[in-house]
Every structure is written in structure tokens, then in C-alpha cells.
Amino acid sequence: MxxxxxxxxxxxxxxxxxxxxxxxxxxxxxxxxxxxxxxxxxxxxxxxxxxxxxxxxxxxxxxxxxxxxxxxxxxxxxxxxxxxxxxxxxxxxxxxxxxxxxxxxxxxxxxxxxxxxxxxxxxxxFVHHPQHAVVRRLLADGAIGEIRAFHAAFTVPRPPDGDIRHDPALGGGALWDTGVYPVRAALHLLGEDLRVAGSLLVPGGPGDAVDIAGTALLRTARGAGAHLTFGLDHAYRSSYEIWGSEGSLTVDRAFTPPADHVPRIRLARRTGTEEITTGPDDQVLRTVTAFARAVRAGAPLEAASLRQAALLDELARRAPDARVPAR
CATH class of the missing domain: 3.40.50.720 (NAD(P)-binding Rossmann-like Domain)
Incomplete structure (x- = not known):
């Protein structure tokens, strides 16, 4: 082309x-x-x-x-x-x-x-934003030792009652809307061998028709745990933290940073805490550029998207009292 x-x-x-x-x-x-x-x-x-x-x-x-x-x-x-x-x-x-x-x-x-x-x-x-590449490089270099735990949250204020996110027939609910972000972050940073250890979806919205909040617990083959929080009736939160045997990494404004946001990655170790600043970037424009590149290559769907789909489905099925359509 x-x-x-x-x-x-x-x-x-x-x-x-x-x-x-x-x-x-x-x-x-x-x-x-x-x-x-x-x-x-x-x-x-x-x-x-x-x-x-x-x-x-x-x-x-x-x-x-x-x-x-x-x-x-x-x-x-x-x-x-x-x-x-x-x-x-x-x-x-x-x-x-x-x-x-x-x-x-x-x-x-x-x-x-x-x-x-x-x-x-x-x-x-968000996976196209350079701040996450910096985090992956720090992890690969052993900056915080072996990964022990991952905490991620993406929560937003309640949508109006007529919003499609309250409609189960249109795929509404917190899991399909905000839950994708922490699940994909866990896959992006911990790898694709994640397994579901537990799931909770809280009903809410008009008529309790969908899940308005949720928590997921995943684990890696090496025993690291991932605690994920997502919701549609919360104060805004968009962050993750990775704890290792020798330190931790924290990223705020992790999932939807505006193009002029200056990312700051906090690296805490026994010797002290440092802040790693990367330049502002437009993850939307980067995504469109990546798509154009994929079109020219006829690129297949990423394996992470396939694994993400399986994890989201299992989280929906394993949650007690889940307000998601039976399939």
C-alpha cells in the first residue's frame, strides 16, 4: 500500500x-x-x-x-x-x-x-504510551528485584442513567468498560501466563442491571499476585503499582493521560526514592500510527487481546451474583 x-x-x-x-x-x-x-x-x-x-x-x-x-x-x-x-x-x-x-x-x-x-x-x-515501555525496561533490568505483587485500578464517576454502560444488552457494566484496563495492564507487565484466582462483581446502576464495580485477583505461574480494581461509580483513579523483592514502581495517570501530561514513574528502593520523568506523549496518535503500520503489514490480532478475552470471560463467570448475560 x-x-x-x-x-x-x-x-x-x-x-x-x-x-x-x-x-x-x-x-x-x-x-x-x-x-x-x-x-x-x-x-x-x-x-x-x-x-x-x-x-x-x-x-x-x-x-x-x-x-x-x-x-x-x-x-x-x-x-x-x-x-x-x-x-x-x-x-x-x-x-x-x-x-x-x-x-x-x-x-x-x-x-x-x-x-x-x-x-x-x-x-x-495506553499500551502505546512510552511510559509503560520505561516500566518494562526497569523490570527487565531488575530494578525492583523479583516481582511479588501488582496492584492496578481504573475507576470513573457514575455515568448518567441513560448511558449505554448501564445497558446489559449493549455490553454494559464495569468489567467490560473499565475492567479491561487493569486486566490488560497485568498482561502487559506480568506476561500472558496469568490465571484467575478470584472475582467479585458488584451490581448497580438503574435496576441493578449491570456490574457497577469489581475486583479481580490473578496470579502468575511464579506466584506473584495481581489485585485489580475497576468501577463506574467511584472517584477517578488510574494507576498501578508493582512491588518487588527489592523495591516498587508506581505509575499515576496510567491509562488515559492527556497528551500534555508529563509522566512520573516513582522507583522506591532501600537506598531511597527517585522519580523518573518521561516526556509528554499522545497515546491516541501513537495508536493510530500503530494501526496504520499494522494495516501495511496485514498484522494479526495480538496474542494479548486473545488472552485478555479469555480472562475477562472467566472473571465474569466466576463472580458470585454477577450481572452479566449467561452464555
């Missing part, structure tokens, strides 16, 4: 308008061609804002010959349907997290993409 990757967007969700469409527009490796909505007026308003074409309905966008790849920012329960439709239309896909709410569906989409030489990528943006 020569020239920028030509991108179409299926839907006008808030995350698309606030973060992803500006990044597609700004990235030299992508060209924002069209945005689709079932609401023609909404498509026109969004397209006007970003200087691209407006399309009524998702199938019409997938039929366009001037689009190489699509971004899917729809509710979680719709990701599998429209990702499959896009792949069958010969389009590369960047889909919001979680890619699906069932491991079998995630595996099937990965296989479908691979069979067509198409890139499939889950939009987990």
Missing part, C-alpha cells in the same frame, strides 16, 4: 468524536475519508467537523471502494457483528475494546482476519 491508509468510521460515539477522529485527521499515515451513522444528520454534523464524507448507515460505508480500513466505536455488544462485516468486506479493522464479549467470537474474528491477510487491532491505547 502506498500513501496514507484511507479510514472510514462506523458510528459517531463520543470517544470517536473527542479522540479518535482528531487523531485520524492529524496522523500523516491515515486519511479520514468518511463517517457513517444511522442518523443522517449526526453523520453530516460529524463529517463537517472533520472535513470528510457523511454516509447514512454502516453497510453503505463498508461498500465504499475508497476505504481501506474502518474504526468501530460502537457499543461492546455490537463489536463482533460489525467487525465481522467489515472484515468480510475486505477492510482492515480497528475496534474499540473489548473487541468482543466472548472469547470464541474474538478467536473467530482473529481467524477471519488472518485468512484474508487483514489487520485486526483492538483499541487499547
Amino acid at each position: 502506498t500513501g496514507p491508509v484511507r479510514v472510514g468510521v462506523l458510528g459517531c460515539a463520543g470517544i470517536a468524536r473527542r479522540r479518535m477522529l482528531p487523531a485520524f485527521h492529524a496522523c500523516p499515515d491515515t486519511q479520514l475519508v468518511a463517517v457513517a451513522s444511522r442518523d443522517e444528520a449526526k453523520a453530516r454534523d460529524t463529517a463537517r467537523e472533520f472535513g470528510c464524507a457523511a454516509v447514512r448507515g454502516y453497510p453503505a460505508l463498508l461498500e465504499r471502494g475508497d476505504i481501506d480500513a474502518v474504526y468501530v466505536p460502537l457499543p461492546a455488544a455490537l463489536h463482533a457483528t460489525w467487525t465481522e462485516a467489515a472484515l468480510r468486506a475486505g477492510k482492515h479493522v480497528l475496534a474499540e475494546k473489548p473487541l468482543t464479549t466472548e472469547p470464541a467470537s474474538t478467536e473467530a474474528l482473529a481467524a477471519l482476519a488472518a485468512s484474508g491477510g487483514l489487520a485486526l487491532m483492538e483499541n487499547v491505547m
Whole structure:
């Protein structure tokens, strides 16, 4: 492929308008061609804002010959349907997290993409921020000795009652929304041999229809424990801490730092505490750049996304009184 990757967007969700469409527009490796909505007026308003074409309905966008790849920012329960439709239309896909709410569906989409030489990528943006590469390097260099424990939290204030995150039919609930972040952080920093040791999902929201909060306990093959907290009715928290045999590492604003945020990684050891500062960076733009690179390579879905899907499913199934759809 020569020239920028030509991108179409299926839907006008808030995350698309606030973060992803500006990044597609700004990235030299992508060209924002069209945005689709079932609401023609909404498509026109969004397209006007970003200087691209407006399309009524998702199938019409997938039929366009001037689009190489699509971004899917729809509710979680719709990701599998429209990702499959896009792949069958010969389009590369960047889909919001979680890619699906069932491991079998995630595996099937990965296989479908691979069979067509198409890139499939889950939009987990924080893993592209350089601060986490610094943490991984410190761990590999033995800065805190052997890893003993990992604590991560991602919690946000309560959404309005009509928000889709309160709707179980659309894949709502804390596990599928905020739980993805600490689970993926554990995979990113501890490795993919994690196993579920325990799970708790707390019902809440209008009519107690979904899980509004949760806690997960994972373990590595070497015995390190990962304690994860997530929620949709909390004070904001976005952080993780890794404890080792000789020290600890702490990262605040770990998952959704703004582009102008200056990351500070605290490294505490017996000899004292130091603060490692990295430069500000735009993880949204980095993600879009990574997707363009994946499109050119026809890259398969990352193994971490497949393992993440399995862990999230097991956390849902093992939680007592979970408010998640039975499957």
C-alpha cells in the first residue's frame, strides 16, 4: 500500500468524536475519508467537523471502494457483528475494546482476519504510551528485584442513567468498560501466563442491571499476585503499582493521560526514592500510527487481546451474583 491508509468510521460515539477522529485527521499515515451513522444528520454534523464524507448507515460505508480500513466505536455488544462485516468486506479493522464479549467470537474474528491477510487491532491505547515501555525496561533490568505483587485500578464517576454502560444488552457494566484496563495492564507487565484466582462483581446502576464495580485477583505461574480494581461509580483513579523483592514502581495517570501530561514513574528502593520523568506523549496518535503500520503489514490480532478475552470471560463467570448475560 502506498500513501496514507484511507479510514472510514462506523458510528459517531463520543470517544470517536473527542479522540479518535482528531487523531485520524492529524496522523500523516491515515486519511479520514468518511463517517457513517444511522442518523443522517449526526453523520453530516460529524463529517463537517472533520472535513470528510457523511454516509447514512454502516453497510453503505463498508461498500465504499475508497476505504481501506474502518474504526468501530460502537457499543461492546455490537463489536463482533460489525467487525465481522467489515472484515468480510475486505477492510482492515480497528475496534474499540473489548473487541468482543466472548472469547470464541474474538478467536473467530482473529481467524477471519488472518485468512484474508487483514489487520485486526483492538483499541487499547495506553499500551502505546512510552511510559509503560520505561516500566518494562526497569523490570527487565531488575530494578525492583523479583516481582511479588501488582496492584492496578481504573475507576470513573457514575455515568448518567441513560448511558449505554448501564445497558446489559449493549455490553454494559464495569468489567467490560473499565475492567479491561487493569486486566490488560497485568498482561502487559506480568506476561500472558496469568490465571484467575478470584472475582467479585458488584451490581448497580438503574435496576441493578449491570456490574457497577469489581475486583479481580490473578496470579502468575511464579506466584506473584495481581489485585485489580475497576468501577463506574467511584472517584477517578488510574494507576498501578508493582512491588518487588527489592523495591516498587508506581505509575499515576496510567491509562488515559492527556497528551500534555508529563509522566512520573516513582522507583522506591532501600537506598531511597527517585522519580523518573518521561516526556509528554499522545497515546491516541501513537495508536493510530500503530494501526496504520499494522494495516501495511496485514498484522494479526495480538496474542494479548486473545488472552485478555479469555480472562475477562472467566472473571465474569466466576463472580458470585454477577450481572452479566449467561452464555
